[in-house]
Amino acid sequence: MLARCIQSISDITYREINLQRGQFIFLTRICESPGVNLIELSNILKVDKATTTKVVQKLMKEDYVLRERYESDKRGWHLYPSAKAQEIYPYIIQEENRNIETCFTGLSLEEQDTVYQLLKRMCKNIDQHWKAVKHHKDESL
Structure with a gap:
């Protein structure tokens, strides 16, 4: 959203x-x-x-x-x-x-930092998944 x-x-x-x-x-x-x-x-x-x-x-x-x-x-x-x-x-x-x-x-500095850290981790996770899916797709071509 x-x-x-x-x-x-x-x-x-x-x-x-x-x-x-x-x-x-x-x-x-x-x-x-x-x-x-x-x-x-x-x-x-x-x-x-x-x-x-x-x-x-x-x-x-x-x-x-x-x-x-x-x-x-x-x-x-x-x-x-x-x-x-x-x-x-x-x-x-x-x-x-x-x-x-x-x-x-409306978020405190601590909450902002928490959001940032969580998003950073989420980005790392999805990046690894994206690379795996893309690599698999490229191999099937």
Whole structure:
């Protein structure tokens, strides 16, 4: 429910800067990891490469993402945030922080820390499961 609410709020908030459903997540990760490739970005976000490719193409069309070919392998691409992306990145982070603060409203610092620690553990658990499922899926192809 939290993820869906935040996603919905973000989709409405980012319409004014021409970011469509969920694109802000891809854009923030590219800003935080300049030079990342499609496979690395897919793994960071736990999505398939086809989804990443589609989103990145749309971000490139909106002039948010630039790509450069690998020197060693002409099939690969490095992804970089454009000047336009770097300009809106602080705004996106500010909005993300506002959503986090809203979620933590009324919780003590101790409760906030507990939530953080539990979520961190949950992320580690699901990441291991995701890797196992993905590995099994890749083997069956």
